[in-house]
Amino acid sequence: MTPPYCSPDRVHWQGRKSAGKEYLHENIRLVDLLSGSLPDHDHKAPVFLGYACDEGVARNHGRPGAAEGPNAIRRALGRMPLLRSAPRTLWDAGDVVCPDGDLEATQEFFSTQVNRLVREGCFPLAVGGGHDIAYAHFLGVQQALGPGVRLGILNFDAHFDLREPEPRGHSGSPFLQVASHCREKNLPFSYACVGVRPDANPGELWDRAAALGVRVVGRNDLQPGRLEGALSAIRDFLEPLDALYLTIDLDGFSSAFAPGVSAASPMGYSPEAFLPCFDLILESGKVRSMDVAELNPTHDRDGQTAILAASLIHRVLHQAGLF
Numbered sequence: 001m002t003p004p005y006c007s008p009d010r011v012h013w014q015g016r017k018s019a020g021k022e023y024l025h026e027n028i029r030l031v032d033l034l035s036g037s038l039p040d041h042d043h044k045a046p047v048f049l050g051y052a053c054d055e056g057v058a059r060n061h062g063r064p065g066a067a068e069g070p071n072a073i074r075r076a077l078g079r080m081p082l083l084r085s086a087p088r089t090l091w092d093a094g095d096v097v098c099p100d101g102d103l104e105a106t107q108e109f110f111s112t113q114v115n116r117l118v119r120e121g122c123f124p125l126a127v128g129g130g131h132d133i134a135y136a137h138f139l140g141v142q143q144a145l146g147p148g149v150r151l152g153i154l155n156f157d158a159h160f161d162l163r164e165p166e167p168r169g170h171s172g173s174p175f176l177q178v179a180s181h182c183r184e185k186n187l188p189f190s191y192a193c194v195g196v197r198p199d200a201n202p203g204e205l206w207d208r209a210a211a212l213g214v215r216v217v218g219r220n221d222l223q224p225g226r227l228e229g230a231l232s233a234i235r236d237f238l239e240p241l242d243a244l245y246l247t248i249d250l251d252g253f254s255s256a257f258a259p260g261v262s263a264a265s266p267m268g269y270s271p272e273a274f275l276p277c278f279d280l281i282l283e284s285g286k287v288r289s290m291d292v293a294e295l296n297p298t299h300d301r302d303g304q305t306a307i308l309a310a311s312l313i314h315r316v317l318h319q320a321g322l323f
């Protein structure tokens, strides 16, 4: 079977030219995941990996378009200046794709590649694609780190994504699939969902979240000026963990800042509320892998959601001590 994979292509990385390689597109190196071993990486080399798939969104009755997310983020990120404190190379490992709607094959291949990257000491910066990326991403990180490492998930999202994967997995079910996996393997299920909107999740999902011991930081707790409770809940959640898989569903942000998503979210939070939480998480030093999901360029306005997503990756690249 042909692997569901599209090799990286420099054409997606464009921007101004500078004498001193000041822009990110001037600092990209390509790594083809099918052509043998990864290049000799420095410790925690950042590797951009696309998940060009909106089959999970379609299965969840959402608006298609997220498969174009990875290239839209490349276009926005490549134009950004890379400041002196950042690693000098961002590796682009291309896209895992989803031919013929075979989401399960896509997730399996993605998970295997994440596993390999983490084992080789890289830092995956994955971009979706639907939030079904999260089930595959968690499995890859968990299998790379092994059962002795207490791995948690922190999800910024308007939604719990704890729906039943019936009859098959989709963009609204990844964390219930993770919970089932953890139960089967006798692993702890440590999941925090930050930014959950009361008007976007039915009572059944709040009950399920409570039964699964999900740490919830609601959207109403993410208001600039009253963030202390949210920051302290995140700090408590991180404390017992050895490692964290961080996932950011862009529909947690208000549509004022992130219009280009599959499920619009006018009552989402602002970047001002998000950033202190994000910085606290990055500064913990526990993040081993991260993704940004649900960018839908078809519904974006002036590419601003792609720029927002790229800015999140830019911030990670400049996080002191992470690389």
Ligand SMILES: N=CN[C@@H](CCC(=O)O)C(=O)O
Pocket (backbone or CB within 6 Å): 060, 061, 062, 131, 159, 160, 161, 163, 171, 172, 200, 263
């Ligand atoms: N990825 C998650 N999606 C949401 C969709 C919500 C909606 O359709 O408005 C969910 O399933 O809860």
Ligand SMILES: [Mn+2]
Pocket (backbone or CB within 6 Å): 157, 158, 159, 249, 251, 252, 263
């Ligand atoms: Mn969501």
Ligand SMILES: [Mn+2]
Pocket (backbone or CB within 6 Å): 131, 157, 159, 161, 171, 249
């Ligand atoms: Mn989601």
